[in-house]
Structures are given as C-alpha cells and as structure tokens.
Amino acid sequence: MTAQTILKYLLPIVQNRTSNETSNEDTDYADYSLPTLDYSAYPVLCVKESNKQFRLWFMPTFYSIICLLGLGGNLLVIFTFFTFKRLKTMTDVYLLNLSFADLFFALSLPFWAANGMAEWVMGLFLCKAMHTIYKVSFFSSMLLLSSISVDRYFAIAKAVSAHRHRYQALFISKVSSTVIWVMALIFSMPELMYTTIHNNTCTPYLNSLDPLRLKIQVSQMVFAFALPLIIICICYSSIIKTLYQARSFERNKAIKVILAVVIVFLATQVPYNVVLFWTTMLGAQGGTDDCNYENNLLYVTDVTQCVAFLRCCLNPFVYAFIGVKFRHDLFKLLKDWGCLSQERFFRYTCSRRRSSGFTDTESTTTFAP
Numbered sequence: 493m494t495a496q497t498i499l500k501y502l503l504p505i506v507q508n509r510t511s512n513e514t515s516n517e518d519t520d521y522a523d524y525s526l527p528t529l530d531y532s533a534y535p536v537l538c539v540k541e542s543n544k545q546f547r548l549w550f551m552p553t554f555y556s557i558i559c560l561l562g563l564g565g566n567l568l569v570i571f572t573f574f575t576f577k578r579l580k581t582m583t584d585v586y587l588l589n590l591s592f593a594d595l596f597f598a599l600s601l602p603f604w605a606a607n608g609m610a611e612w613v614m615g616l617f618l619c620k621a622m623h624t625i626y627k628v629s630f631f632s633s634m635l636l637l638s639s640i641s642v643d644r645y646f647a648i649a650k651a652v653s654a655h656r657h658r659y660q661a662l663f664i665s666k667v668s669s670t671v672i673w674v675m676a677l678i679f680s681m682p683e684l685m686y687t688t689i690h691n692n693t694c695t696p697y698l699n700s701l702d703p704l705r706l707k708i709q710v711s712q713m714v715f716a717f718a719l720p721l722i723i724i725c726i727c728y729s730s731i732i733k734t735l736y737q738a739r740s741f742e743r744n745k746a747i748k749v750i751l752a753v754v755i756v757f758l759a760t761q762v763p764y765n766v767v768l769f770w771t772t773m774l775g776a777q778g779g780t781d782d783c784n785y786e787n788n789l790l791y792v793t794d795v796t797q798c799v800a801f802l803r804c805c806l807n808p809f810v811y812a813f814i815g816v817k818f819r820h821d822l823f824k825l826l827k828d829w830g831c832l833s834q835e836r837f838f839r840y841t842c843s844r845r846r847s848s849g850f851t852d853t854e855s856t857t858t859f860a861p
Contacts, residue, residue, distance in 0.1 A: 538783035551608035562598030565808030582643040582665035594804035597629035611692035619694035627680035631716045635672040638720040641727035649734040752810045764800035
C-alpha cells in the first residue's frame with residue numbers, strides 16, 4: 493500500500509478526533525461556567541455604625557449628668573427625711589422609698605455608660621445587676637406613685653375616713669412599701685434570669701424577636717406600667733373633682749408636690765414605654781427590612797431611654813421648689829451645715845410661711861408633704 497493511500501485513510505480519523513476534542517473542550521467550558529446570580533433575593537446587612545458613633549458621646553455625657561444630679565439630690569432628700577424625722581404620714585414613707593429607688597438606679601448609671609461606650613468586660617454578675625436594678629427601680633417607682641395617689645385620694649376625697657384611721661396609716665404604709673419592693677423584684681425576675689453577654693454587649697435577651705421576650709415585655713408593660721397609670725389617673729381625677737366641688741382650691745397647693753412628681757414621672761416614662769411597646773409589636777411581626785427605619789428607631793430608643801433615666805434626678809428638685817415643708821427642712825439642714833447664713837435662712841423660711849400659711853400641725857403634714 494502506497495503512502496498516498498495510507499494518508500487517505502488516516503486523514504479522516506485525525507480530523508474526527510480533533511473535532512471531538514474541540515467539542516469536549518466547549519462542553520467542559522460550558523459546564524464549569526458560573527451562572528448569573530440574583531442578589532436581590534438575599535438579605536442585606538443593615539449597618540449601624542452611625543448609631544454606634546452616636547452612643548459613644550451621647551450616652552456617657554447624659555448618664556454622667558444624670559448620675560451626679562441623682563446621687564446628690566436623692567441623698568439630700570434622704571438626709572432631710574432622717575434628720576428631721578419626717579416619716580409622719582403614708583406619703584412621707586412612700587416618698588422616702590421613692591428616693592431610695594432613684595438612688596439605687598443612679599448608682600447603676602456608670603455601668604450603663606460603660607456598656608454604651610465599649611465592649612462589656614465587667615462580667616455576667618454586674619451585667620445582670622445593671623438591668624435588674626433598673627427594672628426594680630422602675631416598677632417600684634410606678635407602684636409607689638400609685639400608692640401615693642391612693643393615699644392622697646383618701647386624705648382629700650375621703651378625709652373623714654382617713655382621719656379616723658390615721659394612727660394605723662403609718663404601719664400600713666411600711667407594710668405596703670415592703671410588698672411593693674417584693675413585687676418589683678418579682679416583675680424584674682426575667683431580667684435577672686435572661687440577661688447575658690452577647691457579642692461583647694450586656695443585653696437582656698439574645699434575640700429581639702424571641703417570642704418569650706415579647707410576652708414578658710408585654711406583661712411587664714401591662715401590669716407594671718399601664719395598670720398603675722390607670723390608678724393614678726382615676727385617683728387624681730377624683731381629687732380634682734372633690735376640690736372643685738368644695739370650692740377650696742387653696743388646698744390644691746398642698747398636693748402640688750405630689751402632682752409634680754407624678755407629672756415628671758409620666759413625662760419621662762411614657763415616651764420610652766410607647767417606643768418600647770412599638771418595638772415589641774414590630775418584633776412580634778418579624779421585624780423590619782427597612783434599614784433606614786431600623787436606624788431611626790434605634791436613635792429614638794436611645795434618646796427616650798435617656799429621658800426615662802432622667803426622672804431619677806428630677807424628684808429632689810420637685811420637692812425643693814414646690815414642697816413647703818421639705819423646702820423649710822432643707823434650708824434648715826443647709827444652715828446647720830454652714831452652707832446658708834442665719835439671715836438668708838429667716839428670709840427664705842419666714843416669707844414662705846407667711847405666704848403659705850404654714851403651721852407645723854398634723855393636718856399640714858398630711859396635706860403638705
């Protein structure tokens with residue numbers, strides 16, 4: 493067989509093999525090529541760097557101011573109560589307990605500031621204590637203000653009945669104050685149990701969408717905020733109605749301090765609880781996919797929380813500017829400490845006594861805390 497004949501038979505075989513290899517290469521390339529992905533189906537991480545930077549300066553600044561004012565003001569109130577033995581009525585006992593609640597919370601504020609600035613490095617015990625103290629202070633304050641409003645209702649709207657049981661009132665107030673602290677601790681048990689350290693941050697719950705957390709928050713808001721709020725509104729509405737019918741609005745000066753305390757507390761606590769309720773309902777619906785909305789909600793939560801913390805340092809100033817008897821005792825205490833001259837003391841106290849008709853009787857103790 494000649495060479496020409498051999499080439500004639502081999503050439504189609506080589507061409508066929510070359511064609512198959514090219515086809516295989518094309519197939520391999522098609523098999524291993526990456527498909528085009530639709531990234532719109534994947535969730536995008538919401539960046540909260542702006543909130544972090546905001547907390548770095550906002551929280552330490554305001555927490556430091558609130559802590560200093562709260563410690564100084566409430567210690568002054570407590571010293572005044574014990575120095576002049578002012579525990580003569582139910583309201584006096586409740587106001588003293590309210591000062592202790594605010595004082596304990598003010599002591600926890602440095603830890604709140606540390607948690608907002610950097611990673612939590614102080615251990616699980618202080619983490620749990622920080623959140624538990626806040627809840628105990630909040631719940632005890634609401635229950636104490638409810639008790640004050642009930643006491644004011646009986647003292648003014650049911651004056652005859654209150655006068656008949658005035659000797660048992662002080663014992664009842666001490667027992668009820670103890671019960672209030674126990675109830676506040678019970679309401680705060682979820683924070684004591686579930687508060688933990690997650691991502692180097694002290695947080696009450698691991699997941700904001702946890703159904704258990706949502707149920708606990710709703711129950712706390714109902715029994716420790718909404719219910720006392722209703723009691724306060726009913727009692728003071730009845731007091732105003734009684735004073736209006738009696739046409740003796742001069743007696744209204746005697747309860748200005750209580751009304752001021754309640755107004756200050758509600759003005760500071762209602763906004764934060766409304767935001768907390770809204771975030772709870774939002775969590776029950778699965779949260780939000782709007783990153784801008786989530787960031788704005790965090791800003792509102794931080795600001796309203798600081799306003800809520802503010803009430804621990806406002807109550808002493810309410811006493812000093814409105815409460816006639818407390819202001820007199822405070823001036824006397826400052827005079828004894830050498831912070832106020834004798835001349836200024838008489839100028840401040842004597843003019844106040846003449847303008848308010850102040851007398852040191854049991855009735856003025858009851859109606860003018």
